[in-house]
Amino acid sequence: MTSRSITDLQLAHLLADAARETILPYFRRSGQGLENKDLEGFDPVTAADRAAERAMRDLLRQHRPEDGIWGEEFGRIDGTSGRQWVLDPIDGTRAFISGTPTWGVLIALAADDGPPVLGLIDQPYTGERFTGGPDIAEMTGPLGRRPLATKPGRTLDQAILFTTFPEVGSPAERAGFDAVAQQVRLTRYGMDCYAYALLAAGHIDLVIEAGLNAYDIQAPIAVIEAAGGVVTDWQGRPAHGGGRVLAAANAGLHALALAILKQTPEDW
Template sequence: MSSRTNARFEDLLVLAHDLADRSRAVIRPYFRKRLDVADKGGPKGFDPVTKADQAAERAITRLIRERAPDHGVIGEEYGAQRPDAAYQWVVDPIDGTRSFITGVPMWGTLIGLLHEGEPVLGVMDQPFTGERFWSGKRGSHLQEAGGRARRIRTRACPRVKDAVLMTTSPDLLEPGAETEAFLRVKKDARMTRFGGDCYAYCMLAAGFVDVVVEAGLKSYDIAALIPIVERAGGRMTTWDGRPATEGGRIVAVGDPALHEKVMKLLNR
């Protein structure tokens, strides 16, 4: 597999699934076990990391080095390798470590792939429930534990007042403008739920959630989720309408007709 000759999507997707299988085997034995939790947040606030995060990223990186040595890797725990490569794997071994360390299964492994900066595929794997979400070439899919894969789609919801809104935590929004913008959307939405991390975006892709609004995200928090959401029929941008690939303030909608309405509330 070489980035000098545009790799076939099918081969890249096989590798992505193999990376998810490898990381699942590493992570699963750690969940709901007593773990030492380190804090890498410093003055910015508590940002937990465990041996499971680190071991999974190392396992993913080793397999990329074996199977696609000319590809780059951008990981949450160990940073960037080969940043000049055309293909970049963007990895968050446990997105939702706070949920992980509290025994709540609202977390997942994110494995995204950029080609020359553009998201081309993404996988969200949940080792405990056995679920896996991914973007195919033209659609998005879910395989539940022990089940057959099926295509997933977002649902129609053109009005904010009918929308189910999610965000991971209001504590992750900066006081002032960010919080006030989120509360404007929350006030108009039908219902708001918290605690989703990557799971919220996958539930949006599967047609159970209509809007996700977040801030302070990094590329490894979002790159894998963009193709899953968009190939299921949704739309994802920053709050000011730019591509979401680098993270920051993110808005995702299941119904593209909802995007402009949510953006107006966020930027009022």
């Protein structure tokens, strides 16, 4: 197939298929090639992360050689088309090395430095895939093909809130998160990108995080917005560049949580 013989959506699925095939042989097995990228902390990377990103980059060079690529493991290369594929081969490497199935492959397509127009969250082990973009908001998996739709409006005291790390970020960011958490019915931790997929599928109401990179959030933004949700930073601005992120099932809940988070100092 030539570079333009498949659509962007078809290509996104090819990328996810390639990553899934590459990653699964490493999951819950020894010999993951674990390394630490942070000498002052713990930022794990495995052979599966790198192999999956290489596989996706190879497909992009074949089918969209004019597009840019921004991946977690091998950085950013500019294209000539004004478009960019944003890749996180394993979002949730800590979960991956722990054997929990809450990590995922993130794939997004955006205008250079702009918001995503297409996104895909794939969980290879469970076989679930969440896709959002123009005229598509759906999940596929063991239960078949289903439309994605976020929850309708509800008050904070009925909401379910997720984040990945209990510490969230800086002390001020943790305080901002806690202020929202004190208002909701249930708070849960540790789901990485799978929390955003659950929000898009209508199971939870809020995800609040800090310290994200663009490749952590661009695919979830596209999926959640296609499903009817809202994603911004903690000041209500676009979040596709990363940083502090508030994802909500609907505009009403977003406004309630945002009013609390806006009080968090921006210089932390």
